[in-house]
Amino acid sequence: MSDSNKEQILIEILNTPLRSGGELLFYCPKCKHHKPKLSCNLRKNVFKCWVCNFTGTNLTRLVKRYGSHKHKQEWSRYDDKIDLSSTSFADTLFGEQEANETLLNLPKEFISLTGKHNPLSNIPLRYLHERGISKQDILKWKIGYCPDGEYGGRIIVPSFNLDGKINYFIGRSYRDDWMKYKNPPLHKNSIIFNELYVDWDSDLVLTEGVFDAIVAGNAIPLLGSTLPETSRLFQEVAKHDTPIYIALDPDAEKKAKYLIRDMLQYGIELYKIDVRGFQDVGSMTKQEFVERKNSALPMNAESLFKYQLQGII
């Protein structure tokens, strides 16, 4: 029976459980409560912690998150459900996707801020500094600017695809231009901004803008506040079964609610970060963001209903 093999793997990862009816009660690796409160049901393939509400509709999530490489391999041998790690999962769910990605060149006036200091760069550097963006952020995000040209007076943040090629960039004015952003036209649903740097095995934050994502760490900007189910990003999130933290601007509550509803339909582990009191994540310090993330509200059908009643979302 594959269930007893799978039980054995869970025990190796989470230690000996208490048994209660058809359920196994483990110590919760997430909240580390001193009593075994993480209830797992192998037959139904679900788990829930009664303390921190860590919930999932697939035990594979526990194995992927807390197991070793060996555990993951063994698990996939006994798992007769759809293999979440295979690319065919997305195809099964969403149908074959055409690879219709367009590559871009950065504007020819682009000057990188990652290299040696150039006195010409003082103004854009000061702008970034005032926004709380550090030298490390500049290096990590490969930030630059254009002194003139079509994107003149704009900070440029490039997006790299998995091959390390540029598939998009954003241009944010550092000179009080009437148009804050000037970006290339985009089939927004076909790219994942900076996919090259995304860690799908860690908590992943979805933000509206790139400057929000810089504060949030392992984060992807939606470049807006909506995310259709047919978009590549939505598909990848479902495929990787990554825990998602939604951190949209406070004025996009309604759109956040739609996104939460859509993602819950795919059984995605979901949390909502309260950004109220700030204009957006980009105006928080990293420390402020971490605090908000640590107190994010877990989202499931039940909590969604409750939060709707309370007017939280």
Ligand SMILES: [Zn+2]
């Ligand atoms: Zn817990």
